[in-house]
Amino acid sequence: MYLWKYWRESRILFGVSLLAIAILMIAILREHPIIGSHANAVQLSGVWTVFLGIQILPLCFAAWIFGSFGVGRDIGERSGSFIFSRPGNRAWFLWRDWGFGLSQVLVIAIFLNLAGLVQMYRILVAMGDPYRNIVFSQNGAVSLTTFAGVACLAAFLLAALVFSLTYFSTILIKNARGVFVSAGVLLGYLVLGMVVRHHWPSVELPSLLLQPFENTRHMGDTIADHLGLAVTIRAAIVLLFPFAAQIVLKKIDI
Amino acid sequence: MIIRVQPGLGIPIYLQIESQVKHAIAAGALKQNDTLPPVRKLATELCINPNTVARAYQNLERDGILRTVPGGGCYVNGQNPGLLKSEKLRRLKPLATQLAVEAKHLMLAQEDLVQLLEISYDELGEAQ
Amino acid sequence: MSDLAIQTQSLHKHFRALHAPSLHALDGLDMHVPRGSIYGFLGRNGAGKTTTIRLLAGLAHPTSGRMQVLGLDPQTDRIPILERTGFVIDKMLLPSMNGNDLARFNRGFFPRWSDALAAKYAEVLEIPMKQKFRRLSTGNQTKLCLLLALSQGAELLVLDEPTAGLDPVVTDQLLRVLVDDFANEGRTLFLSSHHLSEVERVADWVGIVDRGRLLLEESLDDVRAHFRRVRVVGENLPLASRSQIFKAKVGEGTTEYIVRTDTDGFTAELRSQGAIVLDVSPMNLSEIFLEVVGKGEANVPVEVLA
Numbered sequence: 001m002y003l004w005k006y007w008r009e010s011r012i013l014f015g016v017s018l019l020a021i022a023i024l025m026i027a028i029l030r031e032h033p034i035i036g037s038h039a040n041a042v043q044l045s046g047v048w049t050v051f052l053g054i055q056i057l058p059l060c061f062a063a064w065i066f067g068s069f070g071v072g073r074d075i076g077e078r079s080g081s082f083i084f085s086r087p088g089n090r091a092w093f094l095w096r097d098w099g100f101g102l103s104q105v106l107v108i109a110i111f112l113n114l115a116g117l118v119q120m121y122r123i124l125v126a127m128g129d130p131y132r133n134i135v136f137s138q139n140g141a142v143s144l145t146t147f148a149g150v151a152c153l154a155a156f157l158l159a160a161l162v163f164s165l166t167y168f169s170t171i172l173i174k175n176a177r178g179v180f181v182s183a184g185v186l187l188g189y190l191v192l193g194m195v196v197r198h199h200w201p202s203v204e205l206p207s208l209l210l211q212p213f214e215n216t217r218h219m220g221d222t223i224a225d226h227l228g229l230a231v232t233i234r235a236a237i238v239l240l241f242p243f244a245a246q247i248v249l250k251k252i253d254i
Numbered sequence: 255m256i257i258r259v260q261p262g263l264g265i266p267i268y269l270q271i272e273s274q275v276k277h278a279i280a281a282g283a284l285k286q287n288d289t290l291p292p293v294r295k296l297a298t299e300l301c302i303n304p305n306t307v308a309r310a311y312q313n314l315e316r317d318g319i320l321r322t323v324p325g326g327g328c329y330v331n332g333q334n335p336g337l338l339k340s341e342k343l344r345r346l347k348p349l350a351t352q353l354a355v356e357a358k359h360l361m362l363a364q365e366d367l368v369q370l371l372e373i374s375y376d377e378l379g380e381a382q
Numbered sequence: 383m384s385d386l387a388i389q390t391q392s393l394h395k396h397f398r399a400l401h402a403p404s405l406h407a408l409d410g411l412d413m414h415v416p417r418g419s420i421y422g423f424l425g426r427n428g429a430g431k432t433t434t435i436r437l438l439a440g441l442a443h444p445t446s447g448r449m450q451v452l453g454l455d456p457q458t459d460r461i462p463i464l465e466r467t468g469f470v471i472d473k474m475l476l477p478s479m480n481g482n483d484l485a486r487f488n489r490g491f492f493p494r495w496s497d498a499l500a501a502k503y504a505e506v507l508e509i510p511m512k513q514k515f516r517r518l519s520t521g522n523q524t525k526l527c528l529l530l531a532l533s534q535g536a537e538l539l540v541l542d543e544p545t546a547g548l549d550p551v552v553t554d555q556l557l558r559v560l561v562d563d564f565a566n567e568g569r570t571l572f573l574s575s576h577h578l579s580e581v582e583r584v585a586d587w588v589g590i591v592d593r594g595r596l597l598l599e600e601s602l603d604d605v606r607a608h609f610r611r612v613r614v615v616g617e618n619l620p621l622a623s624r625s626q627i628f629k630a631k632v633g634e635g636t637t638e639y640i641v642r643t644d645t646d647g648f649t650a651e652l653r654s655q656g657a658i659v660l661d662v663s664p665m666n667l668s669e670i671f672l673e674v675v676g677k678g679e680a681n682v683p684v685e686v687l688a
Binding site for chain 1: 436439440441442443460461462464465468471472474475476477478479482485490491492527643
Binding site for chain 3: 264293302
């Protein structure tokens with residue numbers, strides 16, 4: 001019954017997101033992609049950039065808003081004394097909100113990438129062979145479904161990071177305005193990355209987005225090393241925030 | 255019978271209830287075997303603490319003015335025959351002292367005070 | 383089992399602020415709330431009433447000291463306390479839910495929840511249960527908070543200024559429901575307030591808190607029976623050095639004493655010394671409060687309002 005509360009708060013955003021994806025899907029299905037004759041080889045990293053680039057902003061925006069629901073906002077709206085005078089661990093409330101919100105972000109990410117998958121498929125069909133893999137130089141090929149799956153994972157991990165960080169921020173400052181704190185942190189990180197790259201070109205801060213496909217000058221596109229490790233580390237960072245929030249929530253006065 | 259209490263008077267509410275009941279009995283408004291409302295009902299009606307009402311009823315019962323029947327119901331016991339005259343005098347002494355002090359301050363003669371008492375007594379008797 | 387529903391020993395709560403001196407919201411509070419009583423927790427704004435209640439609910443952490451609610455420590459046994467106690471603190475529920483939603487939400491937390499009671503109170507208090515909380519008037523919001531607390535089947539109710547900001551009609555409704563519920567269920571009721579006339583009606587115990595300390599804690603009947611204002615004319619009168627004298631004020635030609643016990647003995651002694659006792663008057667809770675908290679003017683029964 002407590003999950004129902006989070007649902008009540010977030011259902012409009014969730015519904016609108018799914019509706020938008022549904023509209024997108026309809027547009028995809030109605031339109032016939034026109035491919036020029038020069039599109040014989042599909043460059044992987046290019047496709048990757050486009051595929052992710054289109055979905056990151058809306059997905060992360062939704063995740064950002066989802067992160068504003070939950071106990072942090074409740075405390076800010078002065079409902080905190082009601083919620084936390086219900087019998088239950090503070091951590092229990094926190095994790096249920098976080099888990100439910102994250103699930104919603106996951107669902108949206110999946111549907112978004114599903115739409116992308118369909119679009120890619122239709123493009124490949126327009127190019128000739130529907131079972132064509134995305135070939136990259138002499139290093140191999142990756143199937144469409146694998147590609148979409150990895151893309152979904154990467155997008156979700158980024159969105160999860162945004163969600164988790166925002167959720168933690170709202171608890172830290174005990175207010176839904178934590179969204180601005182998290183936005184500031186993320187933008188600050190991006191700016192920092194640019195500054196670092198400018199002054200020390202050989203140094204690169206870890207990207208917020210998983211980069212499974214690299215384009216090297218000698219070998220063309222390759223699959224990045226230690227992909228499993230990268231995913232694990234990112235997942236761990238995402239989990240770091242609710243644990244930190246749990247510690248904060250235990251200590252503060254409501 | 256309607257009981258009214260004034261919390262702001264500085265007199266404990268239970269005493270106010272007790273004195274109103276006693277007054278009603280003395281004036282004949284409450285007769286033997288009449289019922290008083292149960293504690294909860296009176297408390298809710300007057301919007302006062304039920305413990306207060308309970309205390310008043312207990313005191314009245316201890317003094318033999320009320321009796322409670324198991325299963326509910328508070329009944330008036332009629333005039334109070336059980337006490338010794340000395341006890342009755344002892345109880346009224348503080349009131350008498352207070353009257354005397356007031357009268358003295360106002361410089362009222364003793365005979366006038368006695369007359370005042372007689373008038374009050376008669377008024378009660380008429381209402382019966 | 384203890385016969386106190388709530389007690390605190392030397393409870394301290396300090397707030398540390400970065401750019402301000404630390405605030406001592408509670409400065410050694412020793413409180414005793416008997417089971418089955420209605421306890422009026424009185425104090426001015428900022429005296430520490432809300433802080434105390436938040437500590438009892440386990441929402442805030444004390445700086446030092448101990449407290450027990452229903453015999454349990456809110457720091458370690460918060461959940462059993464919350465299952466058996468109904469708290470109404472901020473009078474804010476979930477803004478986007480209506481009364482029925484909130485009842486449904488609350489029901490899951492309390493095994494002793496009663497839908498029948500909730501329906502009864504909704505009717506008695508005339509609460510529109512289908513309107514979103516944020517659209518209800520202040521009076522209806524408070525009533526709904528109370529409905530949830532009453533339907534929980536709690537042994538103890540702790541209410542923070544339940545009648546604050548309410549019009550007299552709603553205040554009366556609320557108090558009637560509280561008294562009626564209290565009488566029927568035998569709960570303990572702890573309410574903080576500065577509407578003294580209401581507390582005077584329903585409380586049997588009072589605790590007056592000021593600047594984080596309890597200045598007076600007694601049964602209301604005792605307070606009413608014993609506190610007296612004595613005005614005297616005379617020379618060489620004893621001033622506030624004796625324990626039964628709460629306060630003494632010297633005016634032009636008269637001295638006014640606030641006496642807390644044995645007024646008869648005190649006045650007899652004054653008379654024996656040749657002083658003229660002008661009057662001995664009882665004091666209502668407002669006057670007692672003003673004297674105890676130190677800001678009282680002679681014979682002005684002023685209601686201390688929010």
